[in-house]
Amino acid sequence: MDIPDTPAVPVEALTALLDGRWAHIREEARKRMAERGLPDTADLTTEQYRAVVFEEMRALAESGYPTTGFAPEYGGAGDPGGSLTAFEMLGFGDLSVMVKAGVQWGLFGGAIEALGTKAHHDAHLRAMMSMDLPGSYAMTEVGHGSDVQNLRTTATFDGDGFVISTPDESARKEYIGNAARDGKLAVVFAQLIVGGERHGVHALLVPLRDEDGAVLPGVRIEDCGPKAGLNGVDNGRIWFDDVRVPRGALLDRYGSVDADGTYHSPIEGDGKRFFTMLGTLIRGRISVAGAAGSAAKKALAIAVRYGERRTQFEHPDTGAEIVVLDYLAHQRKLLPALATSYALHFAQEEMVSALHDLPEDADRRELESRAAGIKAVGTWHTTRTVQACREACGGAGYLMENQLPRIKADTDVFTTFEGDNTVLLQLVAKGLLTGYQQHIGERGMALFIADQFVETVIERTAARGLIERLVNAVTPRDEETDLLDRGWHIKVFEDREKHVLDTLARRLRRAADPDTDAFEVFNDAQDHALRAARVHIDRIVLEAFVAAIERAPSPLLNRVCDLYALANIEQDLDWFLGHGRFTTARAKAVTGAVNALCRALRPHASSLVEAFAIPDRLIAAPIALGDNHTTVSAARVMGSHGKGESGKAVAR
Amino acid sequence: MDIPDTPAVPVEALTALLDGRWAHIREEARKRMAERGLPDTADLTTEQYRAVVFEEMRALAESGYPTTGFAPEYGGAGDPGGSLTAFEMLGFGDLSVMVKAGVQWGLFGGAIEALGTKAHHDAHLRAMMSMDLPGSYAMTEVGHGSDVQNLRTTATFDGDGFVISTPDESARKEYIGNAARDGKLAVVFAQLIVGGERHGVHALLVPLRDEDGAVLPGVRIEDCGPKAGLNGVDNGRIWFDDVRVPRGALLDRYGSVDADGTYHSPIEGDGKRFFTMLGTLIRGRISVAGAAGSAAKKALAIAVRYGERRTQFEHPDTGAEIVVLDYLAHQRKLLPALATSYALHFAQEEMVSALHDLPEDADRRELESRAAGIKAVGTWHTTRTVQACREACGGAGYLMENQLPRIKADTDVFTTFEGDNTVLLQLVAKGLLTGYQQHIGERGMALFIADQFVETVIERTAARGLIERLVNAVTPRDEETDLLDRGWHIKVFEDREKHVLDTLARRLRRAADPDTDAFEVFNDAQDHALRAARVHIDRIVLEAFVAAIERAPSPLLNRVCDLYALANIEQDLDWFLGHGRFTTARAKAVTGAVNALCRALRPHASSLVEAFAIPDRLIAAPIALGDNHTTVSAARVMGSHGKGESGKAVAR
Structure with a gap:
């Protein structure tokens, strides 16, 4: 092609x-x-x-x-x-x-x-x-990380205030940021108990340290110790030994306790209230997705700059040394990842915009689900991309001075904090299936069972009119459609999502039979459910990219979008072939098109990373700033009995 | 299934x-x-x-x-x-x-x-x-990492000895182990020049430091500084400012210089001699592959022990908390990787055995190629597996005390040192194509062009008789063969290898035409070449596993081998479908079988990692040694005004 x-x-x-x-x-x-x-x-x-x-x-x-x-x-x-x-x-x-x-x-x-x-x-x-009041968000417990609904810390009303207790070791608060050094006040999530009755998880303000930074009586804090990265953050473990807080300590927007011990809530049902309160996590997830995107962009900027400069092996005909980014394998390592970073950028912006514009009382579920999904897909993208960039820089990528090791170590935890990615994708899958709400209370947060499914409907989130037109313009005979036809890309993404979701719904319907082991049914379909979530998010990301190009048409961005779409399709070729969507010729053509797009975008690789406009002082890697050979600090030169001084010698 | x-x-x-x-x-x-x-x-x-x-x-x-x-x-x-x-x-x-x-x-x-x-x-x-004489192996230069043949350090015969020079910054020796702190003597690879004539790369012994550890005149050494991992190794950069060494400093088994300045070598042709000398790298590559395998095993041992103990979410019917290793998605993260670790273990042992038994004067090319390939496939396996293990342990996997961060950081460079994996796989691909030798000199190490290809032949490396029998016992109608039939697995692996290689040869033949740009032809086929190398190594690994089971039959190992084979096939389903090898029903059945094998091996996961017999003192991770809740060192507890002492409170 x-x-x-x-x-x-x-x-x-x-x-x-x-x-x-x-x-x-x-x-x-x-x-x-x-x-x-x-x-x-x-x-x-x-x-x-x-x-x-x-x-x-x-x-x-x-x-x-x-x-x-x-x-x-x-x-x-x-x-x-x-x-x-x-x-x-x-x-x-x-x-x-x-x-x-x-x-x-x-x-x-x-x-x-x-x-x-x-x-x-x-x-x-x-x-x-x-920052006069540094604080912690004490939700996670060591025994119940993702399963927040079952956390075990208790807040028991004693007629006057609440007693906060860590009943056993599994209930200790774990990995809590700002806990080991700085936190003075914590938002503590605990099972609220009033007059012997449990009302589910609520949040209370519990002081951790006094003005001088001394840990308060009844509170015990331990340092989580060194981590793979993010060592500037003071993560800690917290135990509460019957700590008393006043009644006003309860964050009471969604649940309050009167002086006489009556519990009130504007939301009926512990489960629904719990998920409403968890909605506060949405901004954290959007932030992590955004920062993960920036980290991937920075890694790509470093690797592309290096790949533009680094040579390896000679051209067989000319004898000139070949710039490594001219190799197809090197392009394959970096350019589809770069295209995906562009796609995720626009999806992120659209999500931020949607949250910004959301009326206070609007239904937030679609957006919560999207945030969970984009966080999962985006942070995994970052982990893979930073790794590819590290390898693309060879030994130089392993040196701390070149920043990639730190980016890698710091972002690694993104895939499992603020919601474990696997759990988040299950959440997305659950959201995609109708009828799940009835069961959420009794069946647990990560399991989804439905006794009735309606036919799934693809709800477009961006540029609906345009996408409709693009899809309708595609001829029915897929096989002959131009591989770079945007309508065809969207159609392929939508078809994949719909089919994966329909078949998932059909599999899970079996769980409604009381004679089946619901867990077995769910568990057998778990990889199917994760795929459903992923392809749903992929479609939303593609739509966001398409909408961005619609707002500001650009032939170059169009090419980048082509690469995003086709590289994504290529990764699922087994699915498309296995479900009779593509002929073998079409599948081969997809791979050929990805290679051709890598070649076509190769001359633009630099522009595409420079467009991120990351200040050089933040890129900081010597291999990405001027000559790799002039990165030497004289102080580190240990022997220099030779003809030149170290500084001079290095610059020669 | x-x-x-x-x-x-x-x-x-x-x-x-x-x-x-x-x-x-x-x-x-x-x-x-x-x-x-x-x-x-x-x-x-x-x-x-x-x-x-x-x-x-x-x-x-x-x-x-x-x-x-x-x-x-x-x-x-x-x-x-x-x-x-x-x-x-x-x-x-x-x-x-x-x-x-x-x-x-x-x-x-x-x-x-x-x-x-x-x-x-x-x-x-x-x-x-x-260790009285700590030394360095000064091959890599910053400007020529993988392209050793074109390194630029010179060793010029001056009538009496050799003068070692770093002609420009790109020729500085880089990432040299033992250089920054300890090395007293270095094996330096340099272009040998005698009487104005160049004889290619040779190795010479060059002293770096005196008895007291002071760097010698003419030698400059700089610390590479902090790295992502392996910071106990003192990597450095070395420059030689016309350092003189005696004639005897030349390591002269394959090339010597007389007192009168006559160059002799038992091997004609700079290229052939160069590759003979590079043959010394084989042990380094085998060692890295072996150690990478051990690191992956240790990570798996930690993650499986944690996965056996850690619970998350409740069973929808019983309300009991579910052990995370009971989840299919968790099994999918760990068990195919565990099976691959077993497969690579046996391939490693067979390779070590083959090298051990190789007569001094035997052709080492097959083994060199195998070592390069197993190093590449094995170290990538380690990078992926350690990452999966880290994520499977959630936040706990991010804490240094749980060892995974260190294993991850230390092994990360394995994919690019001792030969960059991509370059190594190209080397393997080149070795698979006959007739390449003629061009190696003029066309460079990483490029392979051949003007004639014979039909490729699969040469079995292990258990030849058995494999022959197994393959012959498979009925010709693939579709109906039991998915767990070992002969079918081997047949599928062999067929894949042969087809990929045949089509690669056909594509590269075009480069023989002097009107084509040989680099373009090669570059367009680079991903094809890398695949050829990988599937070749995969087949060798499967054969080694089969041979090991033949030596000591074991139903459990047979199941592990099934999972290795089918997970490997599943990863290439796009290829098998795209090349008309599988029907869509067969492809679906492969995925079903991988899931079924995960379920079947789940009860044996512990035995399979305990069989590595890694001493607990080396596993060291608290999450893998007894209760996660008793990992607290009293010294790190910062506040304990409550009812218990810190030590006691922690153990309660």
Whole structure:
């Protein structure tokens, strides 16, 4: 397949397309982050690193970006979309800062805002925003990570206030950010017990440390110790030995207890209330997805710059050394990943926009599901992409100075925190099946069983009219449609989703039979369910890319979208062939088209990564900044009895 | 698909099967390593860590294992297979020690033995073995990593000795182990120039440091600085500013220079000589493959033990919490990887055996190619598996105390050092095509062009008679053959290899036409070539597994082999469907069989990892040693004003 040359696009124009609706936030964040640079953490102990990150947090608080989402009456700008975009930009910097910011302003602050009422807001929001009140979000327990509904910490009403208790070791709070060093107040998730009756999981404010930082009586905190990465974040374990808090400590928007011990809630049913409260997690997941996207972009920028410069082996005819990015295998490692980063970028922006514009009382389920899915698909993309970039840089990619090791180590946990990706995809699958709500209480959060399914319907989330037109324009004879036809891509993605979902629904219907072991039915179909979720998210991502191109047509972005769509299809070729969707000739043509698109986009690889506009001070890797040969700090040269001085010799 | 229960096998019996020919070496290594435990490196600076590793090396040298491969007249045991097995066992320990041992005894010592002659052996082997003479293997240059043939350091005969020079920055030696701190002598690879004539790459002994450890005049060494992992190894950069060495410094087994300046070599042709000398790399690659295999086994042992204990979510009918390894998705993450680890184990042992038994003057090309391929396939398996294990342990897998982060960081570079995996697979592909030798000189190491191809022939490497019988017993109607029929598996693997190779040969034939751009032809087929290499290695690995079961029949190992074979086939379903090998029904049945095998092997998962017999002191991860809840060191508890003392409270 030959693809005509694609006209080059000025980098600035591409950047403008990517910057989108919150361009001003991105621009300011870039300027600010370029000025500050990356904190120099190379030779620090863990405690020193944590102190540096705390100072970065103070400075961040002063900048106002991370808190721009809070209400103006407390000093924010009431701009949740801007706030999420700011978090995304933090992904270009030190990721410990990003994660600690997420804990403080996303989870801790977000929970006070979303689950608390005016008294809590008045008492804590300003201090939380300014970092005068560093806090923790104590949800996860060591015995119940993803299964939040079954956590075991208790908050028992004793007639006056609540007693917070850790009943056994499995109930200790685990991996809690801001716990080991800084947290003064925690949002603690516990089973609420009033007059012997259980009301499900609720959140309460529990002080952890006094003004001087001493841990308070009844609270025990242990350091989680060194981690693979993110060592600037002070994760800890917390036990509560019957800690008493006043009645007002309960974040009571969705559940309150009167002075006389009567429980009230605007939401009936523990399960529904629980999921409403969990809705506060949506911003955390969107933030992680965004920051993961930024980290992948930075890794790609480093690897593409290196791949443009690095040569290996000679051309058999000319004898000239070949730039490694000219090799198909190298392009295959980087360019489909780059195209996917573009696709996820637009999906992320669309999701942020959708949340920003969502009316307060709107149904948030679609968006919660989308956030869970994009977080899962996006963080896995980051893990794979950073790994590919590391390998594409060979030994140079293994040196800390070249940043990839740190990006890799810091982002690794993204796939399992803020919701384990596998569990999140199950959540998405469950959301896709109708009729699941009836069973959610008794059947557990990760299991989904339905006794009736309606035919699944593809609900388009973006550019609905355009997509309708594109799909309708495709001739019915798939086999002959141009492989670069966008309508065909969408049709293929939609058809895949619909078929996977329909067949999943059919398999799970068996569980309605009371004689079957519901778990067996679910478990046998688990990989099927995960696929359903993934292909659903893939379709949403493609739609977002298509919508972005519709807003600002660009032949180059069109090519990038082609590569995203076809590389995604190629990864599922076994499915398309196995379900009679493609002939073998068509399947071969898909692989040929991916190769051709790699060749066609190869000349634009640099523009595509430079368009991310990541400041050089944040890229920081010597292999990506000028000559690989001039990266030497004279201080590290150990022997120099030869003819030149070390500094000179290095520069010769 | 229902698979009948497989009888359990005592762990000791499985261990005996795995231990194989060098069981005594494995047993002794286990005993020794269990006694020493892992060095405690948690709070060390890089320099301290290096010092600890150096002491471990001294102790290792005293144990005699790593040097058992050298000739008895120098204090070895003349047991190369035993030596390679000892390296494999080092993979269960601290990997900095393993890599430093590989540099010292594998590369540095191995080069002196293989490329030098008696004078070099007499002068250096004993001191090298005892660690009195720490040394470096200075091959890689920053500008020419994989392209060794084009490295630029020169060794110019000046009538009396050689002058070693680094002509420009791209020729600086890079990532050289033992260089930054310890190395006293280096085997330096350089372009040999005698009387103005170039004779290609040769190796010379060049002193780096004096007795006191001071870097010698003319040598400059710089520390590579912190790395993603392996920070106990002192990697450095080296420049030579016209360093003079005597004529005897040339390791002259394959090329020597007379006092009068006449060059002699027993091998005609620079290219052929070069590849003969590169043959010394084979042991390094086998060692890395072995140690990578051990690291993956250790990660699997940790993840399976955790997966057996960890619960998540409740059974919808019983309400009991479900052990995570009971989930299909969890089994899918771990069990096919475990089966592949078994397969690679037997392939590794067979390769070690083959090298051990190879007559001195035999053609080593098949084995060199196999070592390159198994190193590539095996180290990628390790990277993927350790990642899967990390994710399967959730947040716990991210804590350093649980070892997975270190295994991950330390093994990450295995995919690109001792030969970049992509380059190695190309080497394998080249080896599979006949007639390539003629062009190797002028066309470069990574490119392969042939002007004539014979029909490819599958050469079986193991259990030839048995495999012949198994394949012949398969009925011609594939579709109806039992999916667990071993002969069918082999047939499928062989057919895939043959077809991929035949079509690759046909594509590359076009390059013989002088009007084509040979590079374009090669580059367009690069992914095809990489696939050819991979499926070739996959087939060799399957044969090795089959041969091992033939030596010691075991129903359980048979099931493990089924899972290896079918999971491997499943990964290539797109290929099998796309090439008309499977019907869609057959493809679906393959996926069903993989799921069924996961279920069938689930009860044996523990036995299968315990059979690796990794001492608990090396597993070390609290999540894999007894209760996850009793991992607390009192020293790290920061607040304990509550009712219990910290120690007691933790154990309650």
